[in-house]
Amino acid sequence: MKPSADVLELIACAVLVLVSCVGNTCLFYTTRKCITGRVQTSFLLIFSLASVHLIKNLVVNVIKIVYSSGIVPDSAGCKVLHFTAALTTSLAIWFMLHLALLYHRKLYQIVHPSREAASLEQQQHSVRLVSALWVAGVAVYTPLAVYTRKAENPSAGNGTDPLSTNRMYVDCLIDFGNEQVELYYGKIFLVLIDVLPLAFLVFVCFWMSFLLSKRKKMTYGDIWIRDDDSEVEILRGAKFSILLMLLITPLWISHFILVCFLKDLAACVLIPAVLSALSSGFSALSPFLLMLVNYKMKLVSFCGAKEVKPTPPPANVVLSPYA
Template sequence: MKPSADVLEIIACSILILVSFVGNVCLFYSTSKCITGGLQTSFLLIISLVFVHLIKNLVVNILKIVYSAGILLDSVGCKALHFTAALTTSLAIWFMLHFALFYHRKLYRIVYPLNRAANLNQQKYSLKEISALWVAGVAVYIPVLVYTKKPEHPNPGNDTASLSTNRIYMDCLTGFGNEQVEFYYGKIFLVLIDILPLAILVFVCFWMALLLLEKKKMTYGDIWIGDDDSETEVLRGAKFSILLMLLITPLWVSHFILVYFLKDLAAYAFIPAVLTALSSGFSALSPFLLMLVNYKMKLVSFCGAQQEKPTAPPADIILSPYA
């Protein structure tokens, strides 16, 4: 006997919750150990991503388990499910774009050094920008929170409906009461606020890949000089941004395509589990990807270079003018 769609979705949600919780808690712990002074922009972005990932799994996937277990959601549960799922998806994309832009700017300054000094108030502005993204995300999805509700007369359950992959969307509807609002806000605006940042993220990461290739070929008077600690941190951040872009973009695009053709795929029992894996896969895998990249670079976290104290060279050694 083949497992039902509900059983497959419960299994998928449970695995994703466990993997994401362990990964994000470990990432938060390793990042918090780095914070000795003020919060740097990279730390703020990583911590923001950790909270977004945990909220998605501890709210959205737990509600999916409750629903798949046969406990019908009321209007409050429907609102929480749709609002949190949409909000965390957009915030993850926005924070990833902010992360990539941050390291692109630093990498560009390494490859093409600027004569003017760096902005000393960058940390304060970054905190304001990240806070503004949280506020903007909540503001954008307030209509979804307000207009999502459970129909008073849901479709009667039968053997066909039990295999339908879109019944959670039928039991939790978002109706704006106006066709123009539904079209321009629900079908265009809510898609653009995800797809445009994703397109910019792909472009920025492609640009960073070109800068990394150019940085690899850089010499100083035909003499190659190794990277210092700050440059190593920038190079790791740029590579990590590219890897995460290669993860989040296919997951979002695949999820969007499957949701668009959901009615045609309703007969397949594995579709709910696949949709859950695509929507929560980034929150589960990205923390381990960050820690894996750092392990390959022989560093524990982004603060690995900061924790190493420079040792004074012996007195009988003549320092190079490039040191």
């Protein structure tokens, strides 16, 4: 007997919740262990990404598990499901773009050195921007929760309709009640706030790839100079930002395409599980890539670059004026 769509989606969501909770918990622990003073922007963004990933899995996927187990969705559950799923997806894209811009700026300063150092104002600006993104996300998707409702004639689970098992995609409806609102808000605005940052993320990452290739060709009068710890951390962070872009972009595009054609594909028993894997795949896999940014490699410590205090010379040694 072939497993039903509900069983496959339940298994997929359970695996995603388990993997994401393990990965993001480890990410929280390793990142928190690295903080010795003021929280840096990269740490703040990693904390924000981990929080978004946990919210997606502990709210969205847990609700999917509950509904896949046979419980009929109610109006409140449908609102929380759609609102949280859309909010966490957008926040993940926005925070990922912010992280890529951060490493792009640092990488650009390595390739094109500048005398200007990072100021405390830039750090405070990043904190305000992260907070503003959280507030903007909630504000943008609050109408979506208002327009979400439970279907008046919900599908009965004992019917022969192949769609009857996909309760979340049939019983949880988004009814804007107005064609213009559905067009401008539901089909244009909500798509653009994800597509535009995602397209800019791809552009920034390709620019970082160019800077990395340019950095590799840099010479200093034919003298090889070893990268210091901070530069190694920036180079690794830029490379992993590119990998994360290559992960989130195909997942988002694939999920968007399937949702657009869901009415034609909903009868397929694999579609609910595939949609869950595409929507939560980034939140499950990205924590393990983010941990590699601060992983022990070469001369870099587990928590990235650390200042090494020079050993004072003996008192009876005369220093050279060129030392």
